[in-house]
Amino acid sequence: MRRVPWTVGLVALAAGLRLVRVGAWDIGLDEAYSALVAARPLADLVAFVARDDFHPPLYYLFLHLWQTVAGSDEFWLRFPSVVFGSLAVWVISRLGTELADARTGFVAGLLAALSPLHIFHAQDLRMYALLLLLASGALLFFVRGLRTGRTGDWVLHAGFLALALYTHYGAYLLVAGETLAVAWLWATRGPLPVRSWMASAGIALLTFLPWSHVLWQHLRRTAPPQAADGILIPIQQVAYALVAFTSDFLPPGQPVLKAAVLLVSFAAALSGARTLRERPASAVVLMCTSLGALGLAALVGLRLQTIAVGTHVLIPRTLLVASVGYLVLLAAAGTRLRPRPLGWGLLGLLVVLNLAALPRVYLGPRPLWGPWRAVAAYVAERIREGDGIVVVSGHWARPFDFYFGPRAKPVRIVRYYGRQDLGRVRDLVAHSSRVWLVLRQPEAVDPHGRVVRLLDSVARSPSQFSFPAGTRILLFTLAHRSQPIDTRR
Known part of the structure; x- marks a missing residue:
């Protein structure tokens, strides 16, 4: 195989599928969060991430610069992830x-190009595509460093690994995998x-040390007071991740299919390691940095059962x-x-799936x-002086904020997350001539309809769109x- 043409073809295929x-x-929930954080003044951005987020700041800093070019256009905002x-x-x-041969390299690139999980994150305004690139680069130079011992490879490994750590804490998986691989090889194969x-x-x-105290604060803030009972949930989450690595976005409600994909892919991964028996170091590195x-x-996961937003920490993207x-x-x-x-x-x-x-x-x-x-x-086209906005949708207010902010005149907005915000709604009502109530999944934050009842008690029957x-x-x-009510559409 001629290396340059098929490599270019793989990248072109990957780019085409990701475009x-x-x-x-539209910009979604987490994407809007990324854009809103990155839009903060640079002096405030890092402090906000350290205080209120659960990720390192590198991607937000990059996005802060990129937004000056991309504006609010969905295509251009997501283009770096592509x-x-x-x-x-x-x-x-x-x-x-490096680890096997050119044919294996081509197929590995093909599987990555076709991976629904990788495509999804390469179309997302989040840090996961950047994490994948940096971690893959760090692993590549780790392998080269073990093989050649060249200082340049180890310098590049350090650079990629540091950038990956500042992109997402999931990069610590690579540190753990490399540690396992080095220990295993040192114990079984002698000088390294x-x-x-x-x-x-x-x-x-x-x-990464300057940010490590922030990571520690994040862990203290989000770790449950007691460890999870048993290892069943972490094992289930890891199994789900293996299915996603193999072929994500399988048809919903098909547990038998997903179990079959898990068993076949797991057996195939073990078989892949066995086929590398003439290159045992390659098998060790791959096993340790993936399954290990x-x-x-x-x-x-027994300890860090949940992250700040209540999602299990062991999900495919982490x-x-x-x-x-x-x-x-x-x-x-x-x-x-x-x-x-x-x-x-x-x-x-795998290709068909x-x-x-x-x-x-x-x-x-x-x-x-x-x-x-x-x-x-x-809302922006119809709002006028003296109006107020109440968004009853929990964190779904973020995409509204993203799109509404650049296009509208200053107006007071109350984002309703629960009963504790009812006083702010009353204050807005007292100082507004009209109130725009934006509802998306209101049952999540206002199951008893308190906001609608409050507005019904002081207003005409509302116009609904x-x-x-x-x-x-x-x-x-x-x-x-x-x-008068403006009912133009």
Whole structure:
């Protein structure tokens, strides 16, 4: 195989798949959070992330600069993720070539290019595509450093690893996997450039030291008071991640299919490691940085059961780093298993599963996040001096804030998260002639309808405007400042 043409072809394929409909849907919940944080003044951005977020600041700093170019356009805001995700495919293919051979490298890159999980995050205004690129680069130079011992490889390893740590705490999975691999190889294979690795990893960790106290505060703030009961939940989450690494976005409600994918892919990964028996160091590195790292993550999951937003910490995106070695193991199984038809059948199955999942990546669930650009434009075009806005949708207020902020005159907005905000709503009502009530999943934060009842008690029957995905706007003209209702659409 000629290396340059197929590498270029893989990157082109990856970019093409990641560009499909990348600007077709509105900015979603977490994406709006990224954009709003990045829009803060630079002096305040890092302090806000340290105080109120659960991620390191590098991606937000990058996005702060990129937003000056991209503005609020969905395509251009997401475009860097497309670039990061496409370049990660090239790095993964190089990793497969380093650890096995050119054929395995090509197939590893192909599986990464077709991965629904990787495509999803390469179309997302979040830090996960950047994490994947940086962690893959760090792993590539780790492998080269072990093989050649060159100082340049270890310097690049330290640089990529430090940047990955400042992008997402999931990069610690790579640190854990590398530690396992070095310990295993040192115990079983004798001399290794252990000091070089320790110096390289140590430099990366020292570079991260200024932020480590923030990480400690995050852990103290979000760790439950007691460890989780049993290891069943962490194991379930790791198993779910392995399914997602193999082929995410499988048809919903198909537990038998997902169990079959898990068993087949896990067996294939183990077989891939066995096919590398003439390169035992490669098998050790891949096993430790994928399955070994996931095993350690399950142990961590016993303690860190949830993160700040109440989501389980062991979800595919936080474990994304481990998918790199796992995909290379699957590629090794597909290209090196004997008899050959068995490997070809495995590759065919993986390609078919991933291609079949792509419509679900492109058509759902993101288009269901809500037409927030249209909602914000509708309000912005009709709002007038003396109006107020109440958003009853919990954290769904973030996309509304993102789209409404740049286009509207200053107006008071109350974001209702619970009964504790009712006083702020009353104060807004007392100083407004009309109130725009934006509703999206109001039952989550106002199950008893207190806000609607309050507005009904002081206003005319509202005008109502409905949008897709269950989003509604109610326009209340208040009795104490009666004015005509603007019903233009």
